[in-house]
Amino acid sequence: MDKPLFSYKFVNSKLEIKPKTVKKRLYNTDKLLHGSLAFIALFFVQVLVGKSGWIVADLFSYDLFDPDHLFALLSVHHIAQMLIALAVIAVLSQLIKVDFGFRLGDSRNGLRYFLIFTGIIAAIALIYHILLYYFDQALTFDFPLTKKNVLGTLGFQLFLSGTSEEILYRALPVTVFVYVFGQSIRIKWDFTLEVVLASCLFTAAHIKWSLFPFSVDLNLSQLFYAFAMGIVNGIVYQQTRSILYPMLMHSISNVLMVGTGYLFVFLL
Numbered sequence: 001m002d003k004p005l006f007s008y009k010f011v012n013s014k015l016e017i018k019p020k021t022v023k024k025r026l027y028n029t030d031k032l033l034h035g036s037l038a039f040i041a042l043f044f045v046q047v048l049v050g051k052s053g054w055i056v057a058d059l060f061s062y063d064l065f066d067p068d069h070l071f072a073l074l075s076v077h078h079i080a081q082m083l084i085a086l087a088v089i090a091v092l093s094q095l096i097k098v099d100f101g102f103r104l105g106d107s108r109n110g111l112r113y114f115l116i117f118t119g120i121i122a123a124i125a126l127i128y129h130i131l132l133y134y135f136d137q138a139l140t141f142d143f144p145l146t147k148k149n150v151l152g153t154l155g156f157q158l159f160l161s162g163t164s165e166e167i168l169y170r171a172l173p174v175t176v177f178v179y180v181f182g183q184s185i186r187i188k189w190d191f192t193l194e195v196v197l198a199s200c201l202f203t204a205a206h207i208k209w210s211l212f213p214f215s216v217d218l219n220l221s222q223l224f225y226a227f228a229m230g231i232v233n234g235i236v237y238q239q240t241r242s243i244l245y246p247m248l249m250h251s252i253s254n255v256l257m258v259g260t261g262y263l264f265v266f267l268l
Helices: 022-057 072-096 107-134 147-181 193-204 220-240 244-267
Strands: 006-011 014-019 186-188 208-211 214-217
Touching: 022 072, 022 147, 022 193, 072 147, 107 220, 107 244, 147 193, 147 220, 147 244, 186 193, 193 220, 220 244
Parallel strands: none
Antiparallel strands: 006 014, 208 214
């Protein structure tokens, strides 16, 4: 049943009617509109920043030191993407005077979250690869696991994947949404609307799509994993008031998942 637009009470035996929720509804409608516009704007900004990173990365040849094209192109892309995202954040910091969390923040809880997260992800990665092996679906790689390839791919995951992506897909959107809403909007427990929206954008970034010609390529398990990681990293970002710990968590999760796959190939 819809809420009344007015409140009713008796004053001196007379019925007095006052507006009750009109202003609140108008305020909520305004927040919904601004939030929707911010979501669309952030989506296009993230797409443009990502594509700009590819334009820069494609300027160079990597055949000499990365003949299998596994890590060098990605590394340059993520460096360019990070620098462009930092430039966007620098401009916004001057325009709207907000804190994007480039500091140590709550280091005690941040390190605690990181250690707990690392233990959980290590266990998940190990169980995942054991199950793949048990059901005869163990991972195979379409490139040689040379020392250069292994160190190059793991180095990219450790130093650049989390660093670049957490700036663009966590610090930027979460902070902008809080500014647009005028406050952090708690949904339940430690879940906030801004973190959920930022996680949706992060998930969308894992969908490969093209307009000309039109095509969409997605992996549902990867999308679920991206959304879940987005939620966890977003909560830690807000709890610690620092983007450092989500960066570390993002990087170590990638290293553990990729590294465990390599380990199983070497051992089995």
